[in-house]
Amino acid sequence: MISVLDERFPVMYSVLFIALVFILGAVIGSFLNVVIIRVPRKEPISGTHNRSHCMSCGHTLGTLDLVPIFSYIFLGGKCRYCKAKISPRYWIVELITALSFTASVLTVGISLSLLFAFVLAAALVVASGIDIDRMEIPYGCSLVIVVLGVIATVISVFTNDMPWYDHLIGAAAVSVPFAILALFGAMGGGDVQLMAAAGLLLGWKNIIPAAAIGILLGAVGGSIELLSVPKGTKKLAKEKSLEIAEAWYASQKEKDIYVLPEKTEALYGSIFKGKSDIENECVDPKCWNGTPDIAALNEALDAELSEVSKFGISIVITNEKVTKVSCKRQVVFGPYLSIGIMTSFLIGDRLIDWYLSLM
Numbered sequence: 001m002i003s004v005l006d007e008r009f010p011v012m013y014s015v016l017f018i019a020l021v022f023i024l025g026a027v028i029g030s031f032l033n034v035v036i037i038r039v040p041r042k043e044p045i046s047g048t049h050n051r052s053h054c055m056s057c058g059h060t061l062g063t064l065d066l067v068p069i070f071s072y073i074f075l076g077g078k079c080r081y082c083k084a085k086i087s088p089r090y091w092i093v094e095l096i097t098a099l100s101f102t103a104s105v106l107t108v109g110i111s112l113s114l115l116f117a118f119v120l121a122a123a124l125v126v127a128s129g130i131d132i133d134r135m136e137i138p139y140g141c142s143l144v145i146v147v148l149g150v151i152a153t154v155i156s157v158f159t160n161d162m163p164w165y166d167h168l169i170g171a172a173a174v175s176v177p178f179a180i181l182a183l184f185g186a187m188g189g190g191d192v193q194l195m196a197a198a199g200l201l202l203g204w205k206n207i208i209p210a211a212a213i214g215i216l217l218g219a220v221g222g223s224i225e226l227l228s229v230p231k232g233t234k235k236l237a238k239e240k241s242l243e244i245a246e247a248w249y250a251s252q253k254e255k256d257i258y259v260l261p262e263k264t265e266a267l268y269g270s271i272f273k274g275k276s277d278i279e280n281e282c283v284d285p286k287c288w289n290g291t292p293d294i295a296a297l298n299e300a301l302d303a304e305l306s307e308v309s310k311f312g313i314s315i316v317i318t319n320e321k322v323t324k325v326s327c328k329r330q331v332v333f334g335p336y337l338s339i340g341i342m343t344s345f346l347i348g349d350r351l352i353d354w355y356l357s358l359m
């Protein structure tokens, strides 16, 4: 590794190099914005049909509108053509990517690890962005990290930094306990995949501080999120959902579709930004005499619950009636875990030394 702060280099060179890395990060971040928006919609990332355009007036954006971070500042956060407000998310993603690239070059220097750090940072930014938007971490992001992990494991066979099996233990060290938590609904499957992938890359020693940082930040961030929800929102959501579920089950019964006597069905899913996603897969065919119309249930929930943000929902139905509806708040864990993973990738060894020195 070559440190960019090495005294052999004139200070000007170091500053210039760090500035270039920052700009590279901002440009990549601007591309990641497109990935975050288009991938969940299954739209192609590039192509002339998809030139970046204003979300409000549809005007195709020119070069001046697309300079990372700066365009937002110079245009005062407004579209140049229709003056509609532009979401701050664009420059936030650009800045976070730029800062992680800069932090990477300052900590791992010019080395192979720097390439790993850039790819890892990009994958984590996309995972976090999509998790915030959709409450799911796409499989593709974890897959990118798995590829990095496999390369790192192969390299470790030939070098002596870490025994190769440390990577394999790392893949299970945190993801297995997380998988158990996921069974109780405390984590999502995407979080488990992400920690397995990151564990393969970081090895078991470094995935532990990554998880510790993620859980700590998640607990703090989750409490702040919880406090910012107006009182009574959850109660209101629960009451409304129960009403909707009862009306829906009554309409199914009218069509002569019902839960068989002596059986209990539990439907579950999540409601996020006014979108309900109870899936057909959670219907147990053995509980019903026919196929219930889940799409209609989702539509009814969407129409009524537009103002409530995000929570997990479960609806318990017996032959006679809807017996229970519960709404549970869910914390979006991806961004917190991502901060933990990136921090531990860059300075995990130092964190462990520091922690042990406290003992």
Ligand SMILES: [Zn+2]
Pocket: 054, 055, 056, 057, 058, 059, 079, 080, 081, 082, 083, 084
């Ligand atoms: Zn516009």
